[in-house]
Amino acid sequence: MNILVIGNGAREHVICWKLKQSPKIKKLFQLPYSKAISEIAESLEIGALDFEKIAELCKKENVDLVVIGPEEPLSRGISDFLEKNGVKVFGPRMRGAVLEASKQVAKEFMNRHYIPTADFKIVYDSSYAREYLREKKSYPIVIKADGLASGKGVRICKNESEAFQAIEDFMEKKIFGASGSKVIIEEFLEGWECSVMAIVDGKTFTMLPISMDHKRLNDGDEGPNTGGMGAVCPVEMDSEMFDEIKNEILWRFITGIVTEKIDYRGAIYAGIMMTKNGPKVLEFNCRFGDPETQAILPLVDEDMSQLFYDAACGGKLEKEQVSLKNGACACIVLSAQGYPENPRKGDEISGLETRGEVEIFHAGTKYENGRYITAGGRVLSVSAVGASLSEAIEKAYKKAEEIKFAGKHFRKDIGSKILSRRQ
Numbered sequence: 090m091n092i093l094v095i096g097n098g099a100r101e102h103v104i105c106w107k108l109k110q111s112p113k114i115k116k117l118f119q120l121p122y123s124k125a126i127s128e129i130a131e132s133l134e135i136g137a138l139d140f141e142k143i144a145e146l147c148k149k150e151n152v153d154l155v156v157i158g159p160e161e162p163l164s165r166g167i168s169d170f171l172e173k174n175g176v177k178v179f180g181p182r183m184r185g186a187v188l189e190a191s192k193q194v195a196k197e198f199m200n201r202h203y204i205p206t207a208d209f210k211i212v213y214d215s216s217y218a219r220e221y222l223r224e225k226k227s228y229p230i231v232i233k234a235d236g237l238a239s240g241k242g243v244r245i246c247k248n249e250s251e252a253f254q255a256i257e258d259f260m261e262k263k264i265f266g267a268s269g270s271k272v273i274i275e276e277f278l279e280g281w282e283c284s285v286m287a288i289v290d291g292k293t294f295t296m297l298p299i300s301m302d303h304k305r306l307n308d309g310d311e312g313p314n315t316g317g318m319g320a321v322c323p324v325e326m327d328s329e330m331f332d333e334i335k336n337e338i339l340w341r342f343i344t345g346i347v348t349e350k351i352d353y354r355g356a357i358y359a360g361i362m363m364t365k366n367g368p369k370v371l372e373f374n375c376r377f378g379d380p381e382t383q384a385i386l387p388l389v390d391e392d393m394s395q396l397f398y399d400a401a402c403g404g405k406l407e408k409e410q411v412s413l414k415n416g417a418c419a420c421i422v423l424s425a426q427g428y429p430e431n432p433r434k435g436d437e438i439s440g441l442e443t444r445g446e447v448e449i450f451h452a453g454t455k456y457e458n459g460r461y462i463t464a465g466g467r468v469l470s471v472s473a474v475g476a477s478l479s480e481a482i483e484k485a486y487k488k489a490e491e492i493k494f495a496g497k498h499f500r501k502d503i504g505s506k507i508l509s510r511r512q
């Protein structure tokens with residue numbers, strides 16, 4: 090099988106790394122170019138939004154399957170375009186991808202299909218928003234811009250003045266542009282968060298192990314929200330909670346896409362708050378999580394090329410859950426100074442050599458004059474598998490310490506919440 094992976098972050102690096110282990114792969118392509126990924130795949134200088142060139146490449150190289158990593162090409166219709174050109178794609182079409190691109194669409198979909206989520210109100214007008222908040226008077230309250238805002242469009246407001254500030258910023262100052270023309274005012278949920286991902290073939294799903302992301306920049310969940318500073322997998326929970334996730338979230342999602350005739354073949358990722366009233370969906374993403382994927386795939390004991398292909402073909406998935414290797418995996422994200430606001434770039438990176446006990450997946454790096462330098466906010470993901478979660482964490486941190494670049498930042502408490510819950 091010839092496979093093309095789209096995206097050049099650490100998530101796509103681990104996807105290529107995992108696919109490369111499959112005996113079924115004849116040729117593995119990836120784009121846009123990444124020096125680190127070029128070590129394991131043919132990495133090409135083609136943009137992820139250059140649909141015409143991607144279709145040409147698929148034809149020329151007899152690509153059997155395209156696997157899409159990031160959200161943007163999906164919400165811009167890459168799957169619709171490539172499938173019209175006769176290419177099989179793992180990644181939903183626009184009608185499915187809008188579940189991530191519009192929070193309103195996602196919330197209304199959840200309500201129509203009885204998928205548990207926080208109570209919400211959609212408002213289109215800032216003066217009505219203030220009136221609603223004055224009447225509601227329940228704090229904290231969550232205010233979200235409707236559209237994509239790079240993870241910054243969510244504010245947890247402790248009082249009326251913070252809430253009014255969010256309304257002003259999103260709806261009047263339009264700090265996220267058109268994304269703020271509608272906002273969602275949402276009930277604040279208390280609990281702990283986990284990430285649930287599954288591979289969907291339009292009719293059923295195969296679930297990946299549950300993982301946990303760490304979204305805030307600093308230890309103890311302090312500091313600004315980021316794309317994710319580290320992840321651990323698996324996350325254990327009692328079987329009642331697990332069944333609720335499977336039956337009330339994933340199966341209802343499938344019922345939703347089937348009854349609404351949404352041709353959804355690709356990854357679904359539900360960000361979940363485990364509350365005392367059961368799991369509730371915070372958001373849907375139409376792709377795999379980053380950095381969760383870097384903590385999940387090293388544990389998966391399956392040929393991912395087959396699973397992606399079966400999903401892309403439609404209606405071919407057979408197992409409700411993937412098989413797993415023993416043990417646990419921890420992924421530590423190393424970020425650049427100034428991330429997420431204004432990451433510093435151009436610092437030389439050393440200590441990247443590994444001896445197989447850990448894997449390093451590249452995100453914001455560039456190769457120049459025979460060395461890697463920093464070139465983005467989240468620079469590297471360091472993933473380690475261990476017999477136990479504490480062993481995996483220890484191994485990942487050992488390598489995270491050995492890697493050096495000026496301004497390197499990482500959280501020191503990845504996985505600690507899970508370890509302390511077990512005691």
Ligand code: AMP
Pocket residue numbers: 207231233240243245275276277278279282304360371372
């Ligand atoms: P989202 O982009 O919707 O996943 O929100 C980003 C983060 O904001 C989540 O990971 C949660 O930590 C937090 N969050 C979002 N919605 C709520 C909610 N209704 N209650 C509590 N926290 C929330």
Ligand code: GLY
Pocket residue numbers: 302316317374377378379380381
């Ligand atoms: N780790 C969060 C995300 O991928 O959206």
